Structure formats: structure tokens, C-alpha cells
Amino acid sequence: MGVRAVRGATTVDTDTAEAIDKNVRELVSVMLERNQLDKDQLISIFxxxxxxxxxxxPAAAARALGFGDVPLMCAQELTIEGAVTHCVRVMMHVEDDRDRRLFHHVYLHGAIGLRDDLPD
Known part of the structure; x- marks a missing residue:
């Protein structure tokens, strides 16, 4: 099996645990669904x-989805002037032999358009 990475991002309207939990769960679920991946293929999520x-x-939302046995890591994004605010980004590492160009990177809510150069 090869190792592939799938990218994604979402934003929240407010800095609350409920908003972060809801949008991160949505993002991770959509990333798996659009790429036809299951939990057993996950190596780690950053x-x-x-x-x-x-x-x-954000990793707490993934744990609540049942990914407690998947290595999860959180970090703070660089603070860049003019960057999207209230944003959570994800890099999901998976075992899969498909060509990396066949994966769908997922950008939701205010993060739509962050990476227009990537396939949908």
C-alpha cells in the first residue's frame, strides 16, 4: 500500500467548542466520503x-467520531497578515494505492477557495 495525503480546511463563525466540533466533524466526514476512504486506511491526521x-x-472532534486509535496531532497555524481567520486545516495521511491526483481535497465554509489550484 502507498501512503497518500488528503488536505482540507473549514472555518467557524465563532470560537466555541460547539462550532469547532460541528465543523471539524463535518470536514473529516466529507473528506472520507468524497475520497471513499474508511477508518482502517487512516495512518494519522494533522x-x-x-x-x-x-x-x-480540533483533534477532539475526530476522537468523538471514533478515531481515538488513529494518531491525531494539533498545532497552531502561522499568523499571516490577511489570512483566513477562524480556520482549521487538516492533512490526513492514508494507505491507498490510487494515483495522488485522484484524491479530492475538501474546503468548506469560509475556506472555500483557499486552494483553487487543487482538484476539487
Whole structure:
């Protein structure tokens, strides 16, 4: 099996645990669905959050989806002037032999358009 990475991002309207939980669960679920992946293919998931998000670790939302046995890591995103705010980014590492160009990277809510150069 090869190792592939799938990217994604979402935003939240407010810095609350409920908003982060809801949107991160949505993002991770859509990433798996659009790429026809199941939990057994997950190697690890790396999350970053912008410095204006303090209410919850994005990885906690993934654990609540049943990914407690998948290595999860959170970090703070770089603070860049003019960057999207209230944003959680994800890099999901998976075991899969498909050509990397066949994967669908997922950008939701205010993160739509962050990476227009990638296939949908």
C-alpha cells in the first residue's frame, strides 16, 4: 500500500467548542466520503488552527467520531497578515494505492477557495 495525503480546511463563525466540533466533524466526514476512504486506511491526521481559535482541540472532534486509535496531532497555524481567520486545516495521511491526483481535497465554509489550484 502507498501512503497518500488528503488536505482540507473549514472555518467557524465563532470560537466555541460547539462550532469547532460541528465543523471539524463535518470536514473529516466529507473528506472520507468524497475520497471513499474508511477508518482502517487512516495512518494519522494533522490539524492546525488559526491563533484566534482557543475553545477546543480540533483533534477532539475526530476522537468523538471514533478515531481515538488513529494518531491525531494539533498545532497552531502561522499568523499571516490577511489570512483566513477562524480556520482549521487538516492533512490526513492514508494507505491507498490510487494515483495522488485522484484524491479530492475538501474546503468548506469560509475556506472555500483557499486552494483553487487543487482538484476539487
Amino acid at each position: 490539524f492546525t488552527a488559526t491563533s484566534d481559535l482557543h475553545s477546543m482541540f
